[in-house]
Amino acid sequence: MKSIKVGLLGLGTVGTGVVRIVENHQEDLFGQVGSPIVIEKIVVQDRSKARNIAVDGDRMTEDVWEVINHPDIDVIVEVMGGVETTKTYILAALEQGKHIVTANKDLMALHGTEILEKAKEKGCDVLYEASVAGGIPIIRTLSEGFSSDRITKIMGIVNGTTNYILTKMSQEGAAYEDVLKEAQALGYAEADPTSDVEGLDAARKMTILATLGFHANVSLDDLAVKGISQVTKEEILYGKRLGYEVKLLGIAERQDDLISVSVQPTMVKKSHPLASVNGVFNAVYVYGEAVGETMFYGPGAGELPTATSVVADLVAVVKNMKLGVNGQRAQAPYKEKKLKTDEQIASKYFVLLHVADKAGVLAQITQVFAEYEVSLESVLQQPNPSNPSAEIIIVTHDASKANMNNVLKHFEGLEVIHQIKSVYRVEG
Amino acid sequence: MKSIKVGLLGLGTVGTGVVRIVENHQEDLFGQVGSPIVIEKIVVQDRSKARNIAVDGDRMTEDVWEVINHPDIDVIVEVMGGVETTKTYILAALEQGKHIVTANKDLMALHGTEILEKAKEKGCDVLYEASVAGGIPIIRTLSEGFSSDRITKIMGIVNGTTNYILTKMSQEGAAYEDVLKEAQALGYAEADPTSDVEGLDAARKMTILATLGFHANVSLDDLAVKGISQVTKEEILYGKRLGYEVKLLGIAERQDDLISVSVQPTMVKKSHPLASVNGVFNAVYVYGEAVGETMFYGPGAGELPTATSVVADLVAVVKNMKLGVNGQRAQAPYKEKKLKTDEQIASKYFVLLHVADKAGVLAQITQVFAEYEVSLESVLQQPNPSNPSAEIIIVTHDASKANMNNVLKHFEGLEVIHQIKSVYRVEG
Structure with a gap:
């Protein structure tokens, strides 16, 4: 034989x-x-x-x-x-x-x-x-298991190094730099961790998944990419208080024929199946019009x-x-790629502001959101023990990226806002 | 065309x-x-x-x-x-x-x-x-995604009706009969729910998964099957206290060429990914020698x-x-089926006993476990407010099914044991 x-x-x-x-x-x-x-x-x-x-x-x-x-x-x-x-x-x-x-x-x-x-x-x-x-057979799943469906959303924890770091930061309240060093010592992070921690590795994987899932030729340049190197333990703590875990998510979305793909640290609601994917494990959440919610979990490397x-x-x-059928099963993308504009990309946001601790500030801030048609889901104001600013955490309802950017630009010109401390996308 | x-x-x-x-x-x-x-x-x-x-x-x-x-x-x-x-x-x-x-x-x-x-x-x-x-493409995953690996364990929540009932019982402290009625009203359970609640539906699915995963011709008769109709809200509560959720699990295991397949309500450690699969969702956990832990999650019906x-x-x-290649991809089972004996089936157990509330009883009970070489992981004794018995909850280390059956048989002859209230397999 x-x-x-x-x-x-x-x-x-x-x-x-x-x-x-x-x-x-x-x-x-x-x-x-x-x-x-x-x-x-x-x-x-x-x-x-x-x-x-x-x-x-x-x-x-x-x-x-x-x-x-x-x-x-x-x-x-x-x-x-x-x-x-x-x-x-x-x-x-x-x-x-x-x-x-x-x-x-x-x-x-x-x-x-x-x-x-x-x-x-x-x-x-x-x-x-x-x-x-x-080890997760996600490419087969997208190209064969869901060949009958129209996939509208793919969210992936597709980089084990960053998920390890974020998990440790969340579970132990540790700082980014400390956990990164530990991950490097354990061999979970490279000596030069840039490609992992800045989201490039995840972006490349999301390019592949989006191309397969949406049947359109997504390229790396189409992605908005942000890594985890600026994530602080305080942000993770605040997220947890409001019921979120911070995860580096690749998010590919489609509405009709318009798509958007991004990678960014994201506040994920704890009840969402992605929120409990911990350590070096990977998981890909796939939403299809017909099948609904699915998730595929396993080791991402090794x-x-x-x-x-x-x-x-x-x-x-x-x-x-x-x-005798080699080369005949691959499916070339058969749809034209049309990217969403910032006006068309919608999500919830988590915003942490350091503001002047005086009367009328919250009213001024919420007025800015209203001006750009960003409605708010929850607002939490608390004194900040470490400096004279107050802290305000705002979670919005779905807002367009363009409107959100306008809000943030407006904030930069406001004297009462000392610092826009963090802005996270919210999912789940 | x-x-x-x-x-x-x-x-x-x-x-x-x-x-x-x-x-x-x-x-x-x-x-x-x-x-x-x-x-x-x-x-x-x-x-x-x-x-x-x-x-x-x-x-x-x-x-x-x-x-x-x-x-x-x-x-x-x-x-x-x-x-x-x-x-x-x-x-x-x-x-x-x-x-x-x-x-x-x-x-x-x-x-x-x-x-x-x-x-x-x-x-x-x-x-x-x-x-x-x-909607979970688990058959493709087993037959193609893991074609390279030797699968040693498949654990499935493959019946949405029973998972809905157990989830409700766990989250609301409700009784089985009440939740079943609610599930029937919502269309999640049939008027005659026997096939679901007694585990037969899950058993049929596990027969299919075990045959595919182990490449041996598993038949329904090979399965030990127990349903959820005897699960009480007290058992679920006790499980939660010790860090477990009760799930109806199909479990197919292989060691070398010996296999066993069963369906039973199981205490699943909360940190295990199957423990947080709730409501009518299904999930299949697959362990392969090379790939390690994976899980596939999605809607089980609809x-x-x-x-x-x-x-x-x-x-x-x-x-x-x-x-032109129809009929040429299916893989007939190529391994001889060899079933494990009760001596070869090992797992941890959760045992709830109602015992006489007097000195020396715990010693007598633990002595029986020792006699049949079942070692104990944890023991919890508490007074039972509703009757004169005391309650003892024991979680064992891995024990053979045969030894565990001997322990239970021995218990039946012991006067100090008023009732063997529940026996659960433990996983995770």
Whole structure:
């Protein structure tokens, strides 16, 4: 029986997990696809490096082209990361008719359309389940499970590092900087955490989810992105008092054909299923017109969870090979992308102000909201023990982003407002 | 362009939802499959009955064979329910080469193997996503999303009626009978609620999930099943005090090749994601060796959620038709079924005893646990205001079902134990 031969690009965390699963689950994988699956060649940067896994030296190569040009290799599994160079490799492999499984969110968010078009042209599969939310099969869920529905909202906790930090800040009342250091020591955050904490990683994943969920070609530039580096423990505490948890949410919304996608720290009502997703776990909440509320929860990263998704894609590629239908299941976006303007983006807001502690201030502030047609759900005023300002926390009803920006701009010119301390989107 | 013609068996709640989605989402469905999907004929019991949906009288028929034998119909969507007669229809339709989409858990739990074998023989698809957990695409998740992993545990809240009742009992301290009546008035429970409240509905769904997750032919007879009709508000209250919520859980477990499947009211630790699944919502928790903890949450029933899954299956069938690969993706169970004995089934237990309120009783009771090698995690003794017994609540560490049964049998012969009030499995 002919075995299916795989070329693995990269033997880092996820690559190691892929080797482990393919080798340890041989019997089960055979049960699934009816052929042995063999990792024929592995591209590494340094063959002499010590590894967490025993791999025969002959199987490793430092020459990526040896694998891409290998005549016996059917499928390339790309878990090396990187964007421009990696794209060159992937396109070259597709050119040679090899199928691709990738865990590379950066590549798919930035060049997914081009890669998928090339794949279609060459009759090849490009599967990328592992690129979003690690072990959660959310890409299959959006593209197959909900193929019958019109999805109107996707909200994701899709970055484990920031969710770990926010969870710790919430549970322990700790400061951002302290928890970040701890997360770095535990390996949950990178030495340079920028991509995670500033929301870029989440933005790339949301680009992929929005494209799939809304059938329109969403690109990274379409997203408004804000990270968690300015979130304070006080804000989290105030949120909790009002019944909210702060989460870094990716939010993709559609109304008729108008869409908006953003990433920002968000006050999530405690009764919402996303509010209790803690630690490094990920979750994606999907609202469909017909299905209603659903949520998919699991590990967002890690060697074996991410490799589970990679190998599930590998199984799908092999099944397609056996049926001769590779490259024919991918769904190109068939809708024109129309973005909402700031006038059309609506949400509730949580606003924390430091104001002069004197009569008439609250009336003046609420008057500004009224002027820009932002109605208020709740208002909490309290003395601020640490300085002579009073604190006012306001939660609005649904307001347009444009109106809210006008309110904030107006506030900047008001003498009684000492500081606009925080502005959060509110969900749930 | 040739349209895909569907015969719909049944125009009840789910059937109505299917008609609505297929008609309202024509454009989106076309985007998915590249052909119009048309519901050509609908089988109803009574054509003259008033409907919630406008359907042209010509499309309705009371003769199921007219649809099964209709030469232009490609796919039969079965949402009429029933088992034996329905099986006859499905097998006859397969015999004629028609693909099947069904929401019928009873049919699939009892005759799934036979139906899937016939489908394979005839090169037809039989898809049944809607048969378990309504709008949650859990069947796809198990069979495709986790195809690479070895699933070791599936725990499901797969019956919305009982979850609604238990949630209300927990949140309002209400009695079972009162909440059941309310659920019946709201249409959440049937006039004869037996199948739901005694766990049979959940058992059928767990049979399907265990078969898929463990690749072995689990049958309904293999399950130990207990419902919620004996659950009291006092037990729920005591559970809450110790940090548990009572949920009707289907639990399918695998260790090496040994499996066990059961349905029972279970004390679920509040920190477990299943504990906060409330009301009529369903959720399925899946633990895989590689992926770890995951959970899938959504509406378990209802017109449009269930129809979402039915129509997603219909989309999958049509895509397979276009590729000419119908009947080739289903995975027959490839593992021999080996059931755990009571000695091999292990779990924690919650035991509530009414005992004589005198010295030495607790010592006598804990001695019995020790004798059968059941070790204890926590013991709580309190006076019982309503009668002369004292109450003892014991939570054990993992114990075998056989040992636990021996303990309970021994208790029955002890004079100091007035009543074994409740025994719950504990999870989380």
